[in-house]
Every structure is written in structure tokens, then in C-alpha cells.
Amino acid sequence: MALVTATRYNNLRQDVYNVLGTGTGDSGYGQTATSSTVSVAQLVEATNINNLYEDIRKCYKHQNGGNPTSGQLQEVVAADLIVDDDTTTYKGWDQYEALALAIATNRLTAHINQIQVQGTSASKTRSSSWNGTITHLFTVTFTDEDERRYFFNSGGTIRIAASVTGGSAKDSSWNTMLAQAGTISFGANSTTQASGDPQGTVGSAIGNYQLTGTDQYIYQRIDGGGGAYAANDFTIEARTVSNTQLMFTMEYRDEAAGNIDETVSNATATIDSGTAYIDVIGTTPAFAIDGTSTL
Incomplete structure (x- = not known):
């Protein structure tokens, strides 16, 4: 040669x-x-x-x-x-x-078959009825700042979804609204709607590298319930706690707006992570539910 x-x-x-x-x-x-x-x-x-x-x-x-x-x-x-x-x-x-x-x-592009989706300990189901506003807050913690970079650079995502089950008209309205939100996928430089109708407003220009210490909306569905439940809202916010920790806040707002204020039967928050595997091996961060959550 x-x-x-x-x-x-x-x-x-x-x-x-x-x-x-x-x-x-x-x-x-x-x-x-x-x-x-x-x-x-x-x-x-x-x-x-x-x-x-x-x-x-x-x-x-x-x-x-x-x-x-x-x-x-x-x-x-x-x-x-x-x-x-x-x-x-x-x-x-x-x-x-x-x-x-x-x-x-193409360094921030990861093929779908190189990403493995895994459940996390930040998921939670509330089995008791509720109305008004409930929140689900969870943290994502990395061992150091470089591990945070590596996770997102290699295509890692934080995947957030919500649901309500039950037989009432209000339950059905909530479940429809949350199903339309689908799975919200938070990545390096953007947030996408990985599934769903889709409806709602996605913070498409906000990802890991755009976060600050102040909450920013990465998803909003305002007045999305429809009919008698049109005033209901569902939002997701994200911020940095430190260089190694992120905080996400899911807010379910059941607003009566002058209508009969029935309760909602339950609520679920499903938090997954998408992590690189096969040739590039990503490290999954630690997920934890924050103590101020009311879900």
C-alpha cells in the first residue's frame, strides 16, 4: 500500500x-x-x-x-x-x-433500529379519583455532564405519555385528549410527537441543549377536552436542575368552566427512555419521581 x-x-x-x-x-x-x-x-x-x-x-x-x-x-x-x-x-x-x-x-441522527426503548421507575398510576389540577414531576439524573451529552448525542430520548381509563364521559374525554398527545419524545435539540393524532402544540425547537433553569413547555394541549369538558388542559414542561439533572413536570388540569365538575377516575404517566445500543452503547440515566408530585 x-x-x-x-x-x-x-x-x-x-x-x-x-x-x-x-x-x-x-x-x-x-x-x-x-x-x-x-x-x-x-x-x-x-x-x-x-x-x-x-x-x-x-x-x-x-x-x-x-x-x-x-x-x-x-x-x-x-x-x-x-x-x-x-x-x-x-x-x-x-x-x-x-x-x-x-x-x-449526521452525528445527531440515530437509526430507529439502533435505539432500545426501556421502561423507567418514573412511571406512575393514580388509582383514586381526582379533579382540579394534579402534577407528575420526575427527575432524570446523569453521573456527570459528559454522560448527559453522550446520552442525547447518541440519539437518547426521554419519552413521555399519559392516559386515563374509566367508563364515564369525562374519563373518555380525558383519554381521547391524552391519546391525541401520544408519546412526546424529548431529544438533543428538539421535542417531537412520536405517536398520537397528533394534536396540541409541541416545543419542537426545545431539547436538551436549549434547556435553562426555568421551565419551558415542550408540549401543550389547552382547552382540549371537547364538548362539556373543553376547558381541560394537559401540559409538559422541562428545565435543568443542574448540569447533571433535568426536571420534567406533567400537569393535568381538570377545569369545570361552569359545567358540572365530576371527578376523573384515575390517571397514568408513562415514562420511557430511548437509549443507543448495538454498536454505539448508550448509558441510561437514573429516573426518579419527585416528592412534590400529586399524581
Whole structure:
């Protein structure tokens, strides 16, 4: 194989490591790299390049759901001649640089088959009847600030849903409204409605990196009950408690608005996390129900 200078190799390796490894800000999955830097006097060998290929492959698969095709990038062997642009065997340095650029550009994208949804200890069901306003507050705690970055950078999400069951007209109205909200998915730079009708207002431009110490709405359904129960509201807010802890507040407001004020039979808050797994392995944070919750 032709010589690839240590400087050129190390520069590309650093670009890849910024995505797969520590990185800064919204770059970095917190994974251990297979590749390593080489010294200026060291010859870059096929093993070095193939280790770099493995790091690129992990990122690419995490983002796209499958490995790079043979028409995008291939591993090398000792006898290969490495040229700048190789559109025949796709082992050229241009091909490596192109895919490294692609994984950096798409670093906050995670394919659905690379994310595992898991239940959390922050879910709760209230079996007693209620009216007025009840709240469900829960915290999400990371071991350190980097773990928080890694979780969201690798596609991690906080998934929030609510429901009411029961046979009364008011129960049915609440259940319809909450089903239309669906699952609210809070990610790195946005909040999305992962399922549902959808109805309500989603804080689409608010994610982990937009949070402050003041509550911000990531979902609102105001006057969403319909008919005699039109005044009812359901909202979700989020804020930072510290650099390692987030707080979410779900508020169920049963407002009579001059109508007969029956009770609601029950209420449930379902809190899940979506965490990276397979080639990029995410760490699930700790979930806990706050003591001020009234659900």
C-alpha cells in the first residue's frame, strides 16, 4: 500500500473520534475507539486504517442502520495501493474522508433500529379519583455532564405519555385528549410527537441543549377536552436542575368552566427512555419521581 502520512491519518482519526469518542458539546458518543494515533515517525499500516474503518463503521451503522456498502468504503489489506480517490475498490483516502465527513454531519441522527426503548421507575398510576389540577414531576439524573451529552448525542430520548381509563364521559374525554398527545419524545435539540393524532402544540425547537433553569413547555394541549369538558388542559414542561439533572413536570388540569365538575377516575404517566445500543452503547440515566408530585 502507498504511504499515508501520520499527520493526514491522525487528522482524519481525530475527526472520527470527535464523533465516536469524547468530542465536545453536541459531538461525541462517549465510546472507546478501536483506532489510535500514530507517531510522526511511525508507518501507517493496513491495521491502522482498518481500525479507523471500524470506528467509521460503528458511527455509520448507528446513524443509518447498516454498515457502509462496498460502493462507499472498504477495508484494506497490506498489498493494497492507497490512492487519493479510488472509485473502483473504494479504499481511497478521499472515500475515507468523505464518510468521516458524513458521520460528523449526521452525528445527531440515530437509526430507529439502533435505539432500545426501556421502561423507567418514573412511571406512575393514580388509582383514586381526582379533579382540579394534579402534577407528575420526575427527575432524570446523569453521573456527570459528559454522560448527559453522550446520552442525547447518541440519539437518547426521554419519552413521555399519559392516559386515563374509566367508563364515564369525562374519563373518555380525558383519554381521547391524552391519546391525541401520544408519546412526546424529548431529544438533543428538539421535542417531537412520536405517536398520537397528533394534536396540541409541541416545543419542537426545545431539547436538551436549549434547556435553562426555568421551565419551558415542550408540549401543550389547552382547552382540549371537547364538548362539556373543553376547558381541560394537559401540559409538559422541562428545565435543568443542574448540569447533571433535568426536571420534567406533567400537569393535568381538570377545569369545570361552569359545567358540572365530576371527578376523573384515575390517571397514568408513562415514562420511557430511548437509549443507543448495538454498536454505539448508550448509558441510561437514573429516573426518579419527585416528592412534590400529586399524581
